[in-house]
Amino acid sequence: MKVIGAISGTSVDGIDVALVEISGGESELQIELLAGNTYPYPQNLRRKILAVCGGKSLTVAELATLDDAIAFNFALAARSIQAECQETAELIGSHGQTVYHRPPIANGETNIGYSLQLGRGAVIASQTDLTTISNFRAADLAAGGEGAPLVSKIDACLLAHPTQHTAVQNIGGIGNLTYLPPKNKSNWQQRICGWDTGPGNALIDLAVEQLTNGSQTYDKDGSWAAQGSPCFKLVEQWIKQDFFKRSPPKSTGRELFSRDYLSQCWQDAKDENLSSADWLATIAELTVASIVHSYHHFLPQLPERVLLCGGGSRNLYLKQRLRSRLTATEILTTDDVGLNADYKEAIAFAVLAYWRLNSIPGNLPQVTGAKKPMLLGDIHYPLNSSNVLSN
Structure with missing residues (x-):
């Protein structure tokens, strides 16, 4: 059909x-x-x-x-x-x-x-x-x-690996994941889990719009953020927010990760002397940190491979930062396994x-x-x- x-x-x-x-x-x-x-x-x-x-x-x-x-x-x-x-x-x-x-x-x-x-x-x-x-x-x-998330059952049908632990990580406005155990494990379907990890591109896009007075709506390839250095002190402060600590199942949206949320982040950062590129790198690092935090705290084990999809899968800076934090994990996109990452x-x-x-x-x-x-x-x-x- x-x-x-x-x-x-x-x-x-x-x-x-x-x-x-x-x-x-x-x-x-x-x-x-x-x-x-x-x-x-x-x-x-x-x-x-x-x-x-x-x-x-x-x-x-x-x-x-x-x-x-x-x-x-x-x-x-x-x-x-x-x-x-x-x-x-x-x-x-x-x-x-x-x-x-x-x-x-x-x-x-x-x-x-x-x-x-x-x-x-x-x-x-x-x-x-x-x-x-x-x-x-x-x-x-x-x-x-x-x-x-509602895509996890489709992820299981199309992306589960015979022997590898897999995380399918969507990075849209909000991030969400599906964890897929190897298919050679008994009752592997019952061990599937997933949830919203936190902000994906939403805060990054809002920050770009504010920095450019609306003339740009996103950071293409993450090239602007790549020119800066993230303030890890701020990211460590933000990752203590209640949503990140809450156990799955959980979901979120722009109701939480909103323009007001970004404004509070900016207030937190006002004494850090950040350049525009540093600010974007720091906001991007929150997306990366929220994903990694979820994996370390809520997955039964770290995945051997992560399959990225959504608009954030095209952000080279986000991919580089994920690779730096998940050094033992292969970071791919669903394109690499035959499922279009843009239209997944x-x-x-x-x-x-x-x-x-x-x-x-x-x-x-x-x-x-x-x-x-x-x-x-x-x-x-x-x-x-x-x-x-x-x-």
């Missing part, structure tokens, strides 16, 4: 779209990436999304308008990739755009988390005339899970949609903390009933 997967992550830099040929079920899952592309948001829409992610209040009418605008852009991206590669999809899996994520609150009024992804699946189905599955996080949250998350949501249509649970309870495996996603059929797929 040809399936489109689409996601805009916490970096809000555009809609990553993958058109994938999928066959098999779980253990025999086979995928082929037919096409991948990233479609930037219109700048005005991106600004509105970032403002909402940053806590800006909206009326219900404004929220509805934003929801529709995101959905229209996802639908346009789905139509565009089919036209560009002259392939026709049968199904869309749309993660949408996360604008708010609240993990379960054990000591609050509820222990059910909340996560809001805009870009209504019903609109995408209507605009593309394709069955669309969206709202993937809700079922895991309803089962007491974090609603994240989009591929994952294509697979989750395919599984949902075939009634295969998509979450791993030991990763998200859900009470049981769940079918993930809401199914939206197109208005043209002749295109409705049987479930």
Whole structure:
């Protein structure tokens, strides 16, 4: 089956779209990436999304308008990739755009988390005339899970190694990992674990925007940070923050690692006499330190290889710093093992949609903390009933 997967992550830099040929079920899952592309948001829409992610209040009418605008852009991206590669999809899996994520609150009024992804699946189905599955996080949250990370089961199917301990480390706006024991170990699937490690590119991108008054949105290849020296004293102070110490399962987002968080970091750094490059190197080092801290404190053992994916996998400075801190670990990207690092998350949501249509649970309870495996996603059929797929 040809399936489109689409996601805009916490970096809000555009809609990553993958058109994938999928066959098999779980253990025999086979995928082929037919096409991948990233479609930037219109700048005005991106600004509105970032403002909402940053806590800006909206009326219900404004929220509805934003929801529709995101959905229209996802639908346009789905139509565009089919036209560009002259392939026709049968199904869309749309993660949408996360604008708010609240993990379960054990000591609050509820222990059910909340996560809001805009870009209504019903609109995408209507605009593309394709069955669309969206709202993937809700079922895991309803089962007491974090609603994240949701890619770990796909990682297990596609990236587990026969003999090596593997960490699949996504570095998007937020970092998350899946730990995969060797497949030659008994009950290896039950030993899989994963969680959000902390900031990925989010704070780095915010720092670049502030330093350049918005003329740049990211540090290409990490070249600016590479000119500086990190202040390890500050990083050691920041890594003591509660989120990093909390045991998995756990998830996070821009609600924590926000512009306000960066401002507090800047206040901490004001007496350190840092250059702009030093400041970026220090913020980048927090991402590296949060990953390494997670591995040392929460993994059953250090991985023999790390497979990077997401935008941060292209940051040469982050890769160099990870290699310096994990000297006994091979640092690769998923490209090196045949899975496109740029579109891996989009591929994952294509697979989750395919599984949902075939009634295969998509979450791993030991990763998200859900009470049981769940079918993930809401199914939206197109208005043209002749295109409705049987479930």
